[in-house]
Amino acid sequence: MSTNQVIPLSRPDISDDDIRAVTDVLRSGRLSLGPSMEAFEEQMAARVGRSEGVAVSSGTAGLHLLLEALDVGPGDEVITPAFSFVASANCIEHAGAKPVFVDCDPTTLNVRVEDVEAKITERTKAIIGVEVFGNPTGMRELAALSAKYEIPLIEDACEGLGGRLGNDAIGTFGRAAVFAFYPNKQITTGEGGMIVTDDTRLADACRSMRNHGRTISNRAVTGAVGTRLDAERLGWNYRMSELHAALGVSQLSRLDTIMEHRARVADTYTRELSSMSDLIVPTIDPNVTMSWFVYVVRLSGPYTTEDRDEIIEGLRRHDIGAAHYFPAIPTFPHFRDKYGIRAGDFPVAESVSQRTIALPMFVGLTEVEIKLVCQTLGLMMTRNRFRHDD
Numbered sequence: 001m002s003t004n005q006v007i008p009l010s011r012p013d014i015s016d017d018d019i020r021a022v023t024d025v026l027r028s029g030r031l032s033l034g035p036s037m038e039a040f041e042e043q044m045a046a047r048v049g050r051s052e053g054v055a056v057s058s059g060t061a062g063l064h065l066l067l068e069a070l071d072v073g074p075g076d077e078v079i080t081p082a083f084s085f086v087a088s089a090n091c092i093e094h095a096g097a098k099p100v101f102v103d104c105d106p107t108t109l110n111v112r113v114e115d116v117e118a119k120i121t122e123r124t125k126a127i128i129g130v131e132v133f134g135n136p137t138g139m140r141e142l143a144a145l146s147a148k149y150e151i152p153l154i155e156d157a158c159e160g161l162g163g164r165l166g167n168d169a170i171g172t173f174g175r176a177a178v179f180a181f182y183p184n185k186q187i188t189t190g191e192g193g194m195i196v197t198d199d200t201r202l203a204d205a206c207r208s209m210r211n212h213g214r215t216i217s218n219r220a221v222t223g224a225v226g227t228r229l230d231a232e233r234l235g236w237n238y239r240m241s242e243l244h245a246a247l248g249v250s251q252l253s254r255l256d257t258i259m260e261h262r263a264r265v266a267d268t269y270t271r272e273l274s275s276m277s278d279l280i281v282p283t284i285d286p287n288v289t290m291s292w293f294v295y296v297v298r299l300s301g302p303y304t305t306e307d308r309d310e311i312i313e314g315l316r317r318h319d320i321g322a323a324h325y326f327p328a329i330p331t332f333p334h335f336r337d338k339y340g341i342r343a344g345d346f347p348v349a350e351s352v353s354q355r356t357i358a359l360p361m362f363v364g365l366t367e368v369e370i371k372l373v374c375q376t377l378g379l380m381m382t383r384n385r386f387r388h389d390d
């Protein structure tokens, strides 16, 4: 994350109440496995509309635990998007299974259900569905596919907290979903993640495994203070501390306000940039209530990847945070070499990933600043064209 730019790519929204919530925990003497974690779990589950919340140390930890709890392991395949943040695939490797990548739709940037169906084999043990940049379009179709083949859908909802598709909240489409709270997310705990589900057994397995596989002796205390020292399975230390959880509770109470601010930023970008030639702005289905995570535009027309990188550099030189979200996951060398992936195997994800520019998105970004970002982007694009037309 860029923090020293005048207009950074992202900036957490930290209030005095947030600071008080964390210092109260420090004064309490109870720093882990306590009431803040339980409150955050309950409030997150309630917000999404699920019965169980399991707080963990990161979104990746949550995804990994779910795969382990669903008994995914060596010999299994898990279908996952080629266009996403790398953690969506890393967790499959951590579980010892094979990620089976699916290309994305050029408009929504999410996977298409027919492409997912085409990759199902007798080894498919789970499907990871991602709301890319927080867009839930296509999740209902993925849920129906998961039901048809009786293959569990894990929702990697790390980018979409608060978003909806019609009346359905992000986090309610899969057997379980995972949210993440890195500082660029809609709400942050510094680091952290949350599993939500209606499946109590699955939640309990995750509660045990996040805490070294220790036995849960009393569910009334959500497996936190109630875990015993004996272990019933292999586990990890994926716990969320009380400090992180208290920050999460405080941040969650402002989610609607945060979403409104971010939506205003996105609307202003769309208004300013829609008419710019050679630029594709996000297309959002009218059925979708976006919880904006990032605002990502794409270059069209004559621009190459090098041009895109030069434009990003130009923005940064002007003290504006910008980034390339995301490289297509199968093009990373460890995946490419291990699975014999060739350039062109995921043509849409590869092409999109060569053309994206993420622009600053955070609460407090002013209209004047947004206009400055847009003008500078336009200037950098024009400069780039002139240089190449010479």
Ligand SMILES: Cc1ncc(COP(=O)(O)O)c(C=O)c1O
Binding pocket: 057, 058, 059, 060, 061, 084, 085, 087, 088, 130, 156, 158, 159, 180, 181, 182, 192, 193
């Ligand atoms: C789609 C997606 N999946 C998973 C993660 C992983 O979350 P974390 O960084 O908390 O492990 C992220 C976080 O950026 C993400 O965007």
